[in-house]
Amino acid sequence: MKETILVEHLEKVFYSQNDMEIIALTDMNLRVPENEFLCILGPSGCGKSTLLRIIAGLEKASSGRVFYNGREHTKPCREIGMVFQSYSLMPWLNVLDNIALGLEFAGVSKPERMAIAREYLDMIGMSNFGKAFPYELSGGMQQRVAIARALANNPDVLLMDEPFGALDAYTRIIMQKELLRIWEQRKKTIIFVTHSVDEAVYLADRIILMSGNPGRIKKEIAITIPRVRERSNPRYGELTSELLALLEGA
């Protein structure tokens, strides 16, 4: 299968205030085939966000390289979209204009971008909030808008950094289902960071488990349970327990 993202010998070192070296990532190697739903699971501080930011081209690697469709990738581009851990909406734009922002940059006409923005507004269950401003919304609603904005751009690769962390349990399950539906329909490659074992087992074709200090890949597990996955499936429970045990030692 064609690989969409390739990460080779990636290393990232930060320097703290007192010049101590923080090795955020060491010798990361990752091959993400086209249309894969990859979940990255790992404890806080193990370098998950740093990895996504480098793949997105938002942060420079200390050494090693990232390739997108066979070409070295170092700068943000439209084909690779990102949903950040904290909702990053433009406070002066209403919800619809926030969702349509990337489309405006891409030169899509106003009627067309508003139609697309409305479609995604409906998808996130916020049809009545198009004219609302970010400050009028709860954290979970703002995050849903941020997700809609990323999806509206229709990127080929979607990098998602704990996107559902701020959602209530019910909305989270709805969004997981919707994301799978979009991924299946639109043939995207998704790299999804989470620290929820349940979420990773529900979503992923493959889970990469990371450990910290220094950040690296600890284990890789393919999830072959057919979708739509039932949490009552015994295999679901076994995988969840196995991963929780691994995470405890990470």
Ligand SMILES: Nc1ncnc2c1ncn2[C@@H]1O[C@H](COP(=O)(O)OP(=O)(O)O)[C@@H](O)[C@H]1O
């Ligand atoms: N800009 C930065 N400057 C210094 N240290 C950083 C910076 N960003 C991340 N780090 C450090 O790198 C490590 C990995 O961080 P991060 O990628 O945010 O982890 P995660 O997303 O898995 O919680 C942590 O030790 C963190 O403190």
Ligand SMILES: [Mg+2]
């Ligand atoms: Mg993080």
